[in-house]
Structure formats: structure tokens, C-alpha cells
Amino acid sequence: MARPVRNDVDYFPHEYNEVKAVTYLEYKYGNDGYSTFYKIFEELGRTGMFFLNINDPIERLYLPSRCKVDLETFVKIVDDMADFDVISKSQWENGIIFSTSIIPKLDDRIKNILNDLGIYTLQDEPKGDPKTYLMLDGNNYCKIGKSINPKVRESTLQSENPTINLFAVCEVNIENKLHYEFSNYRIRGEWFDLPEHILMSTIEKYQFKILKKYSK
Numbered sequence: 001m002a003r004p005v006r007n008d009v010d011y012f013p014h015e016y017n018e019v020k021a022v023t024y025l026e027y028k029y030g031n032d033g034y035s036t037f038y039k040i041f042e043e044l045g046r047t048g049m050f051f052l053n054i055n056d057p058i059e060r061l062y063l064p065s066r067c068k069v070d071l072e073t074f075v076k077i078v079d080d081m082a083d084f085d086v087i088s089k090s091q092w093e094n095g096i097i098f099s100t101s102i103i104p105k106l107d108d109r110i111k112n113i114l115n116d117l118g119i120y121t122l123q124d125e126p127k128g129d130p131k132t133y134l135m136l137d138g139n140n141y142c143k144i145g146k147s148i149n150p151k152v153r154e155s156t157l158q159s160e161n162p163t164i165n166l167f168a169v170c171e172v173n174i175e176n177k178l179h180y181e182f183s184n185y186r187i188r189g190e191w192f193d194l195p196e197h198i199l200m201s202t203i204e205k206y207q208f209k210i211l212k213k214y215s216k
Helices: 014-018 020-029 031-047 057-067 071-083 100-105 108-117 150-158 175-181 196-205
Strands: 051-053 096-098 131-136 142-147 165-170 186-188
Touching: 020 031, 020 071, 031 051, 031 057, 031 071, 031 096, 051 057, 057 071, 131 150, 131 196, 142 150, 142 175, 150 165
Parallel strands: none
Antiparallel strands: 051 096, 131 142, 131 165
16 A cells, blocks of 8 residues: 655755754854754644745744744744845745745755745845834834835734834945944844934935835
8 A cells, every 4th residue: 555645754864954043043142042943843744845934923822922922023933034045035025934945955845835925935035125114113113124026024023013114215225334334223133213314314415215204
């Protein structure tokens, strides 16, 4: 009797556990970063489709609890995983956790299903350079980041904090330059407490396009 066809895997090969991302995540988040990395890949292996959708309300509750971290920390860890190209950046901007590294190991049936879902075909980064965005939360703290599609990135972040809004966009990538320039105003990570006059002068200096009215 033939064995039934499985759509999942028991574990990801050891190569996935040897990426530099693990070292950075453990340094930055302690054991939370280390364990979250592995648990995400365990969940990817169990799904049968090898992607996770954080836009799904159940997944948004389940995944952080599975990793024993809050949603905010979970999103930050996945952000860093995307920066290390451990998962697809373009898919994560749409709220999808997907590892392109597993593709060569999948059979054609699974690849065709992923293709129909638009996951496999969109695995590569979109053409073009990242734009720099400024987002403001309810306290007017400013997130300085980069994304090829800032509007989609806004939607992903709003699942973590609904008060976040895309405020302005610059067509060139000056994220690192601004992070260095405003290091004295850093709160954490990419978040800064910028006085209004500095925020507005930055927008004028670097020709940001304002998308939303500034509210004090």
C-alpha cells in the first residue's frame, strides 16, 4: 500500500538554522528572538503551503502566542528576518511570511498551488529602489523606514498599531542617512521623537511628499 502524500515537513534542514539572522536576533531580543526564529520555520513547515498570513485575525493571535511574545515584538522580529532576507521582503510587506529558500525542495504540485495563490510568483523583490517613508503614531513619534511600497507597509504596521499613519514619502532611499542624522532623537529601532520644526525642515530639505496633514 502506497504511503499517503504529505504536504508538510517535520523540520527545516539545518542550513536554515545557520543564518546570521539568528545571531543578530538572539543579541537583540535574547531568547525571544532565537526561539521565535525557529518557531516561525516550524510553523512554515507544518502549514503544507509554506507561508503564514499575519493578516488573518486567528494567525495574528496565534503566531505571537506560539512564540511567547507580544504582537509588537513578533512584528519587529519578522521585520529583522526580512532585512536579512531570511523571508521574502516583498511578501512581508503584504503581511505574508514566506521563505523562498524552500522553493527548490517543493514538488511541482505545491509550486503550482503557490503560483495560483500569487505567493510563488511574487517571491522576488519588486523592481525599483526602496523609498524612504515617515510614519507617525498617535504620539507623533516618527518611524523612519524604507519600502518599495510604503502604503502596503503602512497596512502591515497598522495590524500592530492602528494609530500609525503614513505621513510623507521620499522617492530615494535615505533611511540610513536620516537614522544617523537623528540618532540623538531615537526612541528605539526606527522610531524617533522629532520636534515638529525638525520634521518639517527634513521634509523640505529632502523633498518628501506629504500625504497626511500633521496633527499636534
